Amino acid sequence: MPVTDEDAALAAIATLEHLSAEQTTALQAINTILHNDEPFADIHELFAHYNVLYFRKLLLPRVEVLWSPRLTLCAGICELSRDASTGRFTRIRLKLSTPLLQYRPRSDFINTLIHEAIHAYFFVTTSWKHSRGDDGTGHGVGFQLLADAINNHGNYNVTIYHTFHDEVDSFRTHVWQCDGPCQSQPPYLGLVKRSMNRAPGKGDNWWARHQAECGGTYTKIQEPAPTKKQLEAMSTKERAGRQKNKLDSWVAAGVRKGAKTEGGTSDKPIDLVEDKTLAGQKRSRADDDDLLRVEKKLLVECPICNLKIAESDINEHLDTVHT
Structure with missing residues (x-):
């Protein structure tokens, strides 16, 4: 009969009743x-010591541990690595999220490390057939037994799910809204937020249900500003398109807001430049008629350098300065 997660958990728990000399040394090093x-x-x-103390020395050298700067939706992950030549799963990679854990208390990353090590232990002991549990996440009876035993033994707080919701949400900068x-309808109100630029579609397991029950269309309403490297990789046409979209939205916002006037509001964009005489020029009756004035213009902000430019001159500014 194949070993189950519960069998493997009980085998590991049994070693904690009377620690071996090697386990005792590992415990002292951890403390x-x-x-x-x-x-x-x-x-x-730490992982090397936990391997001895809690996991029967079965994880090393089969399990690789590393920090991942790209892991933004979960604090850690334990994944199988397939051998390219044989097609078999031969190694395990345990990743911890740099963005989510680097500024949190050290206890959070240690609890996450042990959590993922438990998954790795089951992958090793159950012949790569780690039970997915009743909820389909791998946190079945075996996982809960071993996690509880480790928590009680070392005063840890290994849980099934992390609570770093604010941190996760801060990386979901690509947002789509359904019409x-x-x-x-709460709780999502038609919003899909993702850390990657992947529009909602047939690849989502909830898509068919959404089409049947709602049938609305998703439109992207938010995305992060491009990095300098991404801007440099854009063609001139793509950069011009981005600049035009920003200018159009800026001017449209000004039209919607309207300029306040004495009896109400105007539908015209707000003028940001007042009529003023040229600085430093003495005013006299003789030259009143010849006094130069700055033409009243609408100023807009350059989307690249943030310089305020007359709306009529913005395209020339973009072409000559930023192309």
């Missing part, structure tokens, strides 16, 4: 690291 008052800890060193009935 030294956890109480050294340093803000950071070496994940590879159908679901835009008035």
Whole structure:
């Protein structure tokens, strides 16, 4: 009969009843690291000690541990690595999220490290057939048994799900809004937020249900500003298109706001430049008629350098300065 997660969990828990000399040494090393008052800890060193203390020395060298700067939707992940030549899963990669964990208390990254190590342990002991559990996430009876035992033994707080919701949401900068009935239905109100630029579509497991129950169309309403490298990679036409879209939206906002006048509001854009005489010129009756004045113009902000430019001159400014 194949080993289950529960079987593997009980085997690991049994080793905690009477620690071996090697486990005791690992425990002492872990306590030294956890109480050294340093803000950071070496994940590879900790992982090696946890491998001895809690996981029957089965994780190394099969499991690779690393920080991931691209992991933004979860604090950690344990993934199988397939051998290119044989097609078999031969290694396990354990990743911790740099963006979500680097500024949080050290205990958060340690709890996440142990959480993912439990998954890795089950992948090793159950012949790469880690049980997905009742909820389909791999956090079944076996996971809960071993996590509870480790929490009680070392006073950890290994949980099934993390609570870093604000951090995760801060990276979901690509946003789409549905124009159908679901835009008035909580909790999502027709919004889809993602950290990557992938529009809602058939690849989403909820798409068919959305089409049947709502049928609305998603339109992108927010995205992060392009990086300098992305701007440099754009063609002149693409950059011009982005500039035109920003200018159009800016002017449209001014029209909607309207300029306040003595009896109400005007539908015209707000003028940001007043009529003024040229600075430093003495005014006299003799030259009143010849006095030069700056023409009243609408100023707009350059989307690249933020310089205020007359609306009629913005295209020339973009062509000559930023092309």
